[in-house]
Amino acid sequence: MRPTDAVGALDLDRIQGTILRERPLPYFGSYLLYEVGDAAEGRAMLRRLLPHVTTAAGWEHPAQDAWLNVVLTHPGLARIGLPREILDGFPRELREPMRTRKEFLGDIGESDPANWDFPEHGSFDIGVLLMAPDETAFAEKLAIGHGAQEDLPSVRRVSRLDIRTPDNLREHFGYADGISRPYIEGQGGTPRRGQSLAKPGEFILGYVNELGRTATGPGPEALWRNGTYLSIRKLHQKVAEFRRFLTARSEDEYGAELLAAKMAGRWRSGCPLALSPEKDVTVEPERLNDFAYYDDDPRGLRTPVASHIRRVNPRDALKDTIVDVRLHQLLRRGAAYGPMLPEGVLEDDGVDRGVVLAFANADPARQFEFVQSQWVNDGDFISAGADQDPLAGNHVTDADFSYAAKPVRRRLRGLPAFVVTKGGEHVFLPGVNGLEYLADGHW
Ligand code: HEM
Incomplete structure (x- = not known):
């Protein structure tokens, strides 16, 4: 060796x-x-x-x-x-x-x-x-x-x-x-x-x-x-609930897509809001990660501070804080299970579907467990009280989601849970x- x-x-x-x-x-x-x-x-x-x-x-x-x-x-x-x-x-x-x-x-x-x-x-x-x-x-x-x-x-x-x-x-x-x-x-x-x-x-x-x-x-x-x-998690996804939420909290189809993008930090196509905040455009694969937050978007006008990708990997956004983002990186292996709920269906069909995530980390306490407890299920690190990740949080308490919008900031209250944990273990x-x-x- x-x-x-x-x-x-x-x-x-x-x-x-x-x-x-x-x-x-x-x-x-x-x-x-x-x-x-x-x-x-x-x-x-x-x-x-x-x-x-x-x-x-x-x-x-x-x-x-x-x-x-x-x-x-x-x-x-x-x-x-x-x-x-x-x-x-x-x-x-x-x-x-x-x-x-x-x-x-x-x-x-x-x-x-x-x-x-x-x-x-x-x-x-x-x-x-x-x-x-x-x-x-x-x-x-x-x-x-x-x-x-x-x-x-x-x-x-x-x-x-x-x-x-x-x-x-x-x-x-x-x-x-x-x-x-x-x-x-x-x-x-x-x-x-x-x-x-x-x-x-x-x-x-x-x-x-x-x-x-x-x-x-x-x-x-x-x-x-x-x-x-590997920190393994089986996460059930409430797809119909998620679709109904997008429709109910938006005026039209564009609004629903924009809300989905604000929650994730990317349009559903993968196009980052950081590169195109108002409309979904095709981005060459090598540019899909070509963005940071500290200089270009410190207040989250493009990629909301509370969005999923900015929480789970704040990149350079926390540079002025005591948090050292390099110590909380995750290498994700995610794969879906269960059949897809057909496009357009808004009623739950009772079928189990979701994702199995396997995060590789050499120090599960300061990597997966830190990210899950501090960044997904708490908002303290971004001065958002106990607000949780809009996609992956458990939404049992304080499930509000705010983001910058014109003419005023938009605050969505009481998000339902879209994700339910169905299993989890750390393995060697x-x-x-x-x-x-x-x-x-x-x-
Ligand atoms: C069902 C639950 C989840 C869904 C639907 C979901 C969805 C997504 C999506 C759409 C992206 C952006 C595309 C990509 O970079 O691949 C993403 C990125 C990511 N997610 Fe999740 N996610 C979930 C749960 C989690 C959890 C629980 C964690 C960590 C504890 C996590 C960690 C990450 C990380 C680290 C990234 C990359 C962010 C970046 O580097 O910009 N995700 N997720």
């Missing part, structure tokens, strides 16, 4: 692909979750999966768009026999089930973990994550998942959640997604215009982070190097070396 402070030299062939690979579009994927009864059988499953794990090497190559990655929960690491002294060294967010921090993360009201359904029985040990550009490639990866479990009676699949691109190739509320993500030093290629730059240790253990320190994990380096933590996504270490069991 290379020295741990080697920025600019990522072990791409030892890092699981989901961290760096672009998601195919359309996509066909699945979350397969397993419970393990016997430690030796759990390790046998890892050994079978290992040759099929897709790494980040060659990630820019479209032909390799299908991938298979493996994660373990903290109970899963215990189940396969990892010694207690190593288990105790994992971050608290991993050691304690996410549901135990429900108040902090805003999983209250409808989002209460008592109502979660992913996985169906509350927990899992090993997860196999599949992503493919077509049905055939998906079926091949699925067969590997099935095969890994064969003749291992104590390994039981407890959940399967398929992810599929909605027919309009957007997410369920109708927005283009997967647009903005940080560029990690050493990942290869060149950053796009306006893309935020991040030290690899923010997202991958074994490398230098934004604090100038090497991000590490518990136990031997072989276990944690090239690994990370080891590097290939970590998977080998775990599969061997020579602690």
Whole structure:
């Protein structure tokens, strides 16, 4: 292995692909979750999966768009026999089930973990994550998942959640997604215009982070190097409610589209309000992130200060405050589940649809948990009291949304909840070396 402070030299062939690979579009994927009864059988499953794990090497190559990655929960690491002294060294967010921090993360009201359904029985040990550009490639990866479990009676699949691109190739509320993500030093290629730059240790253990320190994990380096933590959330989306809200609070179709754009910070096409605040225009892909807020839009006249994208990534907007945005970056992997509600339908059909978000972060406390609790479900950091994210907030309390408008500021009161949490867990996504270490069991 290379020295741990080697920025600019990522072990791409030892890092699981989901961290760096672009998601195919359309996509066909699945979350397969397993419970393990016997430690030796759990390790046998890892050994079978290992040759099929897709790494980040060659990630820019479209032909390799299908991938298979493996994660373990903290109970899963215990189940396969990892010694207690190593288990105790994992971050608290991993050691304690996410549901135990429900108040902090805003999983209250409808989002209460008592109502979660992913996985169906509350927990899992090993997860196999599949992503493919077509049905055939998906079926091949699925067969590997099935095969890994064969003749291992104590390994039981407890959940399967398929992810599929909605027919309009957007997410369920109708927005283009997967647009903005940080560029990690050493990942290869060149950053796009306006893309935020991040030290690899923010997202991958074994490398230098934004604090100038090497991000590490518990136990031997072989276990944690090239690994990370994924903060997984299953979020149900109330699409009919969202559509009715846009219509009810707008005078015409343009007004509804503008409101959707103000809530997100981008038109539903993906065009940023920062580049075109009054009408939706086609923007070349390389310009989709070419904007900042501090000099060009300090008061949020274009991109509302309380809009989704400006909250979850304030870019340079908080430069004069004590908040260091570089310490709260997230690498998002989002994919939709459930069939699309046909265009124009305003009544709920009772079908479960939404998004599974998987945020890669080396320090879940100061990354995912911070963003979710402080920026999504609270407005204090932008002097907006307890007002929440208009799209993703739980809207149990103080769900108002204000934005600059002519002739006067517009304040929408009492937004209904558009998103309900249906499951969540922090998991360990080891590097290939970590998977080998775990599969061997020579602690
Ligand atoms: C169902 C719930 C959600 C929906 C519909 C949603 C939708 C969107 C959309 C449309 C974008 C802009 C397009 C893009 O950059 O890909 C976006 C960006 C983003 N979202 Fe969400 N989101 C949701 C939940 C969340 C949550 C809970 C978080 C974090 C805790 C989050 C973090 C981000 C980040 C970091 C960005 C990139 C912002 C930027 O760099 O400009 N999202 N989301």
